[in-house]
Amino acid sequence: MSQITRAAGKRPERPKLDLKFLQRFCSIQRVLFPTWSSQNVLMFGTLLAVTLFEQLIIYQVGVIPSKFYKVLASKDFPGFKGLLLFAGLLIVLNSMLKSLDQYICSLMYVSWRRALTERLHGSYFQGRVYYTLNVLREDLDNPDQRISQDAERLCKQMSAMASRLILSPFTVAYYTYQCFYSTGWVGPVSIFGYFVVGTLTNKVLMGPIVGTLFEQEKLEGDFRFKHMQIRVNAESAAFYRAGKVEHMRTDRRLQRLLQTQRSLMTKEFWLYIGVNTFDYLGGFLSYMVIAMPIFTGVYDGLSPGELSALISRNAFVCIYLINCFTQLMDLSTTLSDVAGYTHRIGELMEVMDDIIRKQCDYDPTSGDSYDFDSDLDAPHCHVDTAFILDRLSYKSPQSDNLLVKDLSLKISQGTHLLVVGDTGTGKTSFLRVLNRLWESSSGFVQMTTFFGPRGLMFLPQKPYLTDGTLREQVIYPLKDTYPVSGSVDDERILQFLELAGISSLLKRTGGLDEEVDWNWYDVLSPGEMQRLCFARLFYLQPKYAVLDEATSALTEEAEGKLYRACKQLGMTLVSLGHRSSLDKHHDMKLRLCGDGRWEVTELKA
Numbered sequence: 001m002s003q004i005t006r007a008a009g010k011r012p013e014r015p016k017l018d019l020k021f022l023q024r025f026c027s028i029q030r031v032l033f034p035t036w037s038s039q040n041v042l043m044f045g046t047l048l049a050v051t052l053f054e055q056l057i058i059y060q061v062g063v064i065p066s067k068f069y070k071v072l073a074s075k076d077f078p079g080f081k082g083l084l085l086f087a088g089l090l091i092v093l094n095s096m097l098k099s100l101d102q103y104i105c106s107l108m109y110v111s112w113r114r115a116l117t118e119r120l121h122g123s124y125f126q127g128r129v130y131y132t133l134n135v136l137r138e139d140l141d142n143p144d145q146r147i148s149q150d151a152e153r154l155c156k157q158m159s160a161m162a163s164r165l166i167l168s169p170f171t172v173a174y175y176t177y178q179c180f181y182s183t184g185w186v187g188p189v190s191i192f193g194y195f196v197v198g199t200l201t202n203k204v205l206m207g208p209i210v211g212t213l214f215e216q217e218k219l220e221g222d223f224r225f226k227h228m229q230i231r232v233n234a235e236s237a238a239f240y241r242a243g244k245v246e247h248m249r250t251d252r253r254l255q256r257l258l259q260t261q262r263s264l265m266t267k268e269f270w271l272y273i274g275v276n277t278f279d280y281l282g283g284f285l286s287y288m289v290i291a292m293p294i295f296t297g298v299y300d301g302l303s304p305g306e307l308s309a310l311i312s313r314n315a316f317v318c319i320y321l322i323n324c325f326t327q328l329m330d331l332s333t334t335l336s337d338v339a340g341y342t343h344r345i346g347e348l349m350e351v352m353d354d355i356i357r358k359q360c361d362y363d364p365t366s367g368d369s370y371d372f373d374s375d376l377d378a379p380h381c382h383v384d385t386a387f388i389l390d391r392l393s394y395k396s397p398q399s400d401n402l403l404v405k406d407l408s409l410k411i412s413q414g415t416h417l418l419v420v421g422d423t424g425t426g427k428t429s430f431l432r433v434l435n436r437l438w439e440s441s442s443g444f445v446q447m448t449t450f451f452g453p454r455g456l457m458f459l460p461q462k463p464y465l466t467d468g469t470l471r472e473q474v475i476y477p478l479k480d481t482y483p484v485s486g487s488v489d490d491e492r493i494l495q496f497l498e499l500a501g502i503s504s505l506l507k508r509t510g511g512l513d514e515e516v517d518w519n520w521y522d523v524l525s526p527g528e529m530q531r532l533c534f535a536r537l538f539y540l541q542p543k544y545a546v547l548d549e550a551t552s553a554l555t556e557e558a559e560g561k562l563y564r565a566c567k568q569l570g571m572t573l574v575s576l577g578h579r580s581s582l583d584k585h586h587d588m589k590l591r592l593c594g595d596g597r598w599e600v601t602e603l604k605a
């Protein structure tokens, strides 16, 4: 059986500018440019056409001064007027093309970001990948940061490179030809040699930057997470008066981040030196290229006038070709950022694909996400069991000790089961194994009913409240009302809010569909949250409800009321809890005794 567990002890390699980078870069490009006719390819093609046209105009603008000299020297007034008009037209065209170029780059950035983020979301929300990634895998830091920020920065940096990169093959080819034509093979060979040396030097200088940028983004994620932790738990922290300690811890994370940022800047400093040196060396190189045939006597037969004309022409093409290359080398800093982000996104994609593959090996149904809304019309399931467990053993991910060993049990309709045990004996883990969040160590667990409304629902220990209106809280995890029946549905929701004892919420929100600007976790008491989860359960009316300490914040009386309501609605209950008052609502008791031991007893009515 495959393992969806921590990849313990596996230290990730330090990201570099290597083959792995190329592989990851190509797989990201396949996401950005899925087909030849995709929107992104078309935009890229348009950008190429615009930049080529722009180059043509720039060339025309470049030769205009010499034309001005000519008409002014010959005092040609009509020619001067015509030239002014022509120059004005060129300037308007040029500025329009430049703006269009920037606009297409921005559009490409948005479109790339959408494609990449949607691809990442597609894997993240497939089956239980988001759970495995955040809870069980330790080999990948901050998946949220990678999806929300790193993907954005990668697209931004790539779009910044796009218009400069897209032209370079054309300009390099054209000016190489021109250079060869004017200087023979000496010019292109020495300029290409200069470029190769420059690139190799920059690659060495870029190497450490990629790894440090990767580390910096991790620390950035950790820093943000710390703030999010305080935001979500502000009240608990305030009860502890934990401002001082949290201040210290948050500052510590900031210091670590800033230290890495400083080290990144030091490494970038050496790269800047490399880039700038090659920029200025390029200026001299053109004269060295020209000087070689002069000093070897190739042009000895030319007069000084002819020689200076030749130097001026040769200098122009050489300088232009060198300029093409130095522009490419200037991209080194952007490229090292792109490499860092590429590694972070590529690694995330690989880990998610790995989880999906293992998940599907383990549980073939996990490939498709549950779509409760579309399953509503599915024929009613008439099976009278929910789970069959056969010699089931399981342990927690980090430990080798079995929490439960060889448990055989059938959870059938009408037989309410209570699971009890000391703290940490594996009660919630039992539900994790039933829900296939964790793998069993041996034996098997078979779910014989379907998941969702009218089937089986879990109420987790920590109530989960989504963002949105009161209606959206009650119908969660459905996207739409159920059944799609307008006011009839409203009545059902009101009735169930009443039954769960929280109809007062309706007044606070101002209506079922009223948008609220508060965070539900901040304004509801733990008891109200638990009641709201019961209203949700009543609304969804599953045949089986698995409740993990779902009434721990309520009085025994309220607990009794809610349990009776569940039974009246025809639900079979599997509950976890510590309270003895729960006994009377159940028919069987499974006690987890620790060290793998367990016992099942019948409860007298």
Ligand SMILES: Nc1ncnc2c1ncn2[C@@H]1O[C@H](COP(=O)(O)OP(=O)(O)OP(=O)(O)O)[C@@H](O)[C@H]1O
Residues within 6 Å of the ligand: 135, 136, 396, 397, 398, 403, 421, 422, 423, 424, 425, 426, 427, 428, 429, 430
């Ligand atoms: N994600 C996890 N990774 C590693 N160990 C875990 C994880 N979740 C739980 N455990 C460990 O597994 C053991 C069983 O946990 P479980 O949540 O099932 O306890 P429980 O019986 O429900 O306890 P309680 O009564 O406090 O709710 C505990 O020792 C816990 O620390």
